[in-house]
Amino acid sequence: MKILADTVHENDAQKSDTLFGADELVINMGPQHPSTHGVLRVKLKLDGERVVGSECVIGYLHRGVEKIAENRTYQQFAPYVDRMDYVAAVSNGLGYCEAVEKLLVVEAPPRARVIRTILTELQRIASHLLWLGTHALDIGALTPLFYCMREREEILKIFEKYCGARLTTHAFRIGGLQYDAYDTLEKDVERFCKDFESRIQEYSDLLTGNSIWIGRTRNVGLLNSTDCIALGASGPVLRASGVKWDLRKAMPYAAYDQYKFEIPVGTRGDTYDRYMVRIEEMRQSRLICLQAIENIPAGPIMARVGKVLKPAAGEVYHAIEGPKGILGYYIVSDGGTQPYRIRIRPPSFINLQALDKMVRGHLVTDVVAIIGTLDIVLGEVDR
Amino acid sequence: MSPMLHSILAFVQTWWVELLCAVLIIVVVPLIAGYIVLVERKVMADMQARLGPMRVGPHGLLQPIADALKLLIKEDLIPDNADQFIFWVAPVLSMTAALTSMGAVAFGPWFQVARDINIGLLFVVGVSALGPFGIVLGGWASNNHYSIIGALRSTAQLISYETTAGFALVSGFLLAGTLNVRAIVETQRTDQAWYIFLAPVGFFTYLIASIAETNRAPFDLPEAESELVAGYMTEYSGFRWSLYFLAEYANMIVVASVGTTLFLGGWLRPFPNVRWLAWLDAAPALLLAVVGVYCVFRAGKQPARVQSLFMWAVALGCFVIAAIFALAAPFRHLPLQFMHDGLYGAFWFLLKVSAYIYIFMWLRFTLPRFRFDQLMRLGWHILIPLALVNVVNVGIALALSSEFGVNRWLAMLVTTGVTLAAAMLLLRWNDKYSAAASAALLADSSIVEDSHAG
Numbered sequence: 001m002k003i004l005a006d007t008v009h010e011n012d013a014q015k016s017d018t019l020f021g022a023d024e025l026v027i028n029m030g031p032q033h034p035s036t037h038g039v040l041r042v043k044l045k046l047d048g049e050r051v052v053g054s055e056c057v058i059g060y061l062h063r064g065v066e067k068i069a070e071n072r073t074y075q076q077f078a079p080y081v082d083r084m085d086y087v088a089a090v091s092n093g094l095g096y097c098e099a100v101e102k103l104l105v106v107e108a109p110p111r112a113r114v115i116r117t118i119l120t121e122l123q124r125i126a127s128h129l130l131w132l133g134t135h136a137l138d139i140g141a142l143t144p145l146f147y148c149m150r151e152r153e154e155i156l157k158i159f160e161k162y163c164g165a166r167l168t169t170h171a172f173r174i175g176g177l178q179y180d181a182y183d184t185l186e187k188d189v190e191r192f193c194k195d196f197e198s199r200i201q202e203y204s205d206l207l208t209g210n211s212i213w214i215g216r217t218r219n220v221g222l223l224n225s226t227d228c229i230a231l232g233a234s235g236p237v238l239r240a241s242g243v244k245w246d247l248r249k250a251m252p253y254a255a256y257d258q259y260k261f262e263i264p265v266g267t268r269g270d271t272y273d274r275y276m277v278r279i280e281e282m283r284q285s286r287l288i289c290l291q292a293i294e295n296i297p298a299g300p301i302m303a304r305v306g307k308v309l310k311p312a313a314g315e316v317y318h319a320i321e322g323p324k325g326i327l328g329y330y331i332v333s334d335g336g337t338q339p340y341r342i343r344i345r346p347p348s349f350i351n352l353q354a355l356d357k358m359v360r361g362h363l364v365t366d367v368v369a370i371i372g373t374l375d376i377v378l379g380e381v382d383r
Numbered sequence: 384m385s386p387m388l389h390s391i392l393a394f395v396q397t398w399w400v401e402l403l404c405a406v407l408i409i410v411v412v413p414l415i416a417g418y419i420v421l422v423e424r425k426v427m428a429d430m431q432a433r434l435g436p437m438r439v440g441p442h443g444l445l446q447p448i449a450d451a452l453k454l455l456i457k458e459d460l461i462p463d464n465a466d467q468f469i470f471w472v473a474p475v476l477s478m479t480a481a482l483t484s485m486g487a488v489a490f491g492p493w494f495q496v497a498r499d500i501n502i503g504l505l506f507v508v509g510v511s512a513l514g515p516f517g518i519v520l521g522g523w524a525s526n527n528h529y530s531i532i533g534a535l536r537s538t539a540q541l542i543s544y545e546t547t548a549g550f551a552l553v554s555g556f557l558l559a560g561t562l563n564v565r566a567i568v569e570t571q572r573t574d575q576a577w578y579i580f581l582a583p584v585g586f587f588t589y590l591i592a593s594i595a596e597t598n599r600a601p602f603d604l605p606e607a608e609s610e611l612v613a614g615y616m617t618e619y620s621g622f623r624w625s626l627y628f629l630a631e632y633a634n635m636i637v638v639a640s641v642g643t644t645l646f647l648g649g650w651l652r653p654f655p656n657v658r659w660l661a662w663l664d665a666a667p668a669l670l671l672a673v674v675g676v677y678c679v680f681r682a683g684k685q686p687a688r689v690q691s692l693f694m695w696a697v698a699l700g701c702f703v704i705a706a707i708f709a710l711a712a713p714f715r716h717l718p719l720q721f722m723h724d725g726l727y728g729a730f731w732f733l734l735k736v737s738a739y740i741y742i743f744m745w746l747r748f749t750l751p752r753f754r755f756d757q758l759m760r761l762g763w764h765i766l767i768p769l770a771l772v773n774v775v776n777v778g779i780a781l782a783l784s785s786e787f788g789v790n791r792w793l794a795m796l797v798t799t800g801v802t803l804a805a806a807m808l809l810l811r812w813n814d815k816y817s818a819a820a821s822a823a824l825l826a827d828s829s830i831v832e833d834s835h836a837g
Binding site: 025027049136139140141142143145146147150206207210212213215216363364365366 | 427430431432433528529532600601603604747748749750751752753754755756757
């Protein structure tokens with residue numbers, strides 16, 4: 001791989017060639033581009049409008065989250081993970097809290113685990129809604145975005161009522177919860193879930209059977225199951241390729257083993273399948289929420305953990321099924337109050353590696369659709 | 384008095400009506416375009432469960448003026464590497480083409496700059512087809528990759544869809560037997576039918592082609608903001624940008640006018656020959672009065688005094704125009720007939736044009752965008768063959784009715800059925816072809832084996 005600056009410069013030098021003379025045209029999509037979902041930069045090698053090669057340039061949003069962890073206590077680091085996948089902060093927090101609990105060998109009480117499950121599933125719906133809106137917008141459908149935002153707003157209101165924050169919530173604490181469920185949590189969630197069924201139908205009416213939508217997404221960005229596994233892709237991207245792998249079922253955490261739900265899988269592994277899988281996942285999350293609010297066990301919300309956390313020296317890996325895929329935390333402790341090292345396995349970062357394989361042979365237009373279908377958040381890619 | 388001044392005066396004396404119309408078009412169309420933008424934003428907001436612009440003036444009524452002012456005082460930027468002259472001339476070209484083609488459009492029986500030119504609609508279509516030169520040249524002169532891709536897309540799109548639009552118009556011309564704008568409308572009166580009913584396939588192919596011609600969603604690939612940033616307009620800002628923008632909206636008015644003239648009965652009132660529907664003549668005054676009453680009703684609820692005053696002004700405007708309509712109503716006979724016909728004709732014409740443009744907006748907010756190859760396939764594989772078949776079938780129907788005395792409506796019904804059957808065949812064939820084509824594209828091994836870019 002050449003140094004980037006060289007390539008860009010070279011490209012400028014041959015300006016007269018690259019327009020009409022030469023066969024290939026290199027364009028920089030991003031980092032300031034409306035459809036790269038943040039500061040992703042993709043260098044595209046084009047033959048006409050057809051993509052013959054691509055290279056992702058990331059790191060524009062790097063904040064050294066993993067390094068920061070080495071200089072914070074376990075509790076102090078918890079809010080930082082919210083800033084990775086900032087549209088699914090609750091899920092990030094759940095993964096981190098459970099990883100540290102595993103390291104401390106404590107377990108959150110049942111009430112806390114059920115409330116965690118409810119909020120995390122709401123967060124999954126919110127994250128998928130944001131994905132759906134922006135993905136549809138990338139493909140040129142303007143209206144679904146506003147419908148999705150309307151429903152997401154309801155979820156954010158529930159978060160706000162629960163912990164006072166809407167986006168970077170820091171909802172959970174190591175060992176359980178800081179706040180108990182507010183009085184009308186069940187009622188709010190139930191009301192949302194009741195409305196939501198018909199709302200999903202609205203998005204489907206606009207997109208699912210639309211022949212332009214099908215034309216834009218069918219057979220676009222194909223990724224078969226072998227490639228998915230080889231690349232380490234996870235989440236809806238993996239499941240749309242036909243692999244039934246969901247950590248909520250495979251290695252249950254929080255309270256997922258108590259609820260009945262299906263894991264939707266696709267068959268072809270194209271953009272349309274990923275769309276259908278996510279839509280169905282929202283339906284399933286809604287069912288989980290409905291089951292969970294039926295019976296929230298009474299009891300404490302916090303396990304017995306000391307004010308100063310000093311886990312024994314050792315290491316632990318804990319992964320959860322985030323909205324975008326497997327979100328893993330690998331924590332090494334040297335017996336001190338601060339982690340020796342934290343390594344985060346972000347789903348967006350690893351799913352993004354599939355981009356090059358998916359875009360080849362497609363048109364520039366499809367690149368936008370494929371970036372959208374991977375559902376990346378640059379905060380999480382760059383950390 | 385010098386002979387030159389004399390001749391100028393003589394010129395003005397002969398052509399004052401036309402000159403007045405031309406000045407009106409140049410002055411009013413940009414304003415109307417601005418307000419179409421506002422209406423579009425309001426329609427969009429309505430479909431998307433929000434309010435749209437509400438801050439500048441009551442219900443955002445002054446938003447277009449604020450936007451225009453802001454664009455006027457922006458810095459005039461020309462990129463260093465741009466071709467200065469072409470960069471300067473391109474948006475002007477687009478705007479000129481759009482405004483010139485309006486010269487031959489008849490907004491009602493009396494408001495038309497170029498009267499009685501026998502090639503009428505052909506002139507409109509021809510001149511408005513010059514507009515994309517502005518787009519291509521602008522994209523080229525910007526010296527930017529996104530711009531050039533947008534410009535090339537727009538060229539290809541125009542060539543494909545102008546053909547379709549042309550054939551669709553031909554089916555209307557066959558029915559009318561003339562290209563003259565006034566004569567086309569008058570034949571629709573004597574035929575007692577808008578041509579949308581006699582040539583429905585022609586109308587709908589023209590509708591689709593006209594959306595594509597004006598680069599509107601779902602065919603807005605030349606400026607697809609999620610792919611090409613802003614396409615050919617990427618390097619444009621300030622007033623040059625707004626010229627492009629105005630040209631786009633002026634073009635919308637032009638294509639809508641052409642469609643209205645040929646297929647929707649131009650300035651004719653619905654059912655112009657049916658006596659018991661004459662009460663429809665009261666519709667313009669009534670409609671405006673209702674809008675005025677609504678404004679009065681809302682005026683009291685405005686948060687600021689300025690806003691409620693503005694609302695009163697809008698209401699007053701509505702009442703004044705309604706009163707003009709009402710006052711003109713008795714003059715339906717000579718010698719002041721032109722006043723009555725011109726006013727009422729303009730109302731119905733603009734109403735139909737608005738409905739046509741509303742369809743544009745509706746589609747824009749409902750449909751995702753086509754991909755470029757899909758756009759081309761739709762144009763060349765479906766619309767052009769369909770338009771051709773339609774022209775042939777309309778011709779056959781006309782021959783049948785004039786030569787063999789077959790009932791005209793029956794002939795049209797049968798041939799439309801044949802055309803629709805052809806459309807179904809084309810669609811099925813296209814589905815098969817597109818599946819095969821995309822499979823072939825992806826199976827191209829040279830791409831998959833290729834090394835990394837850069």
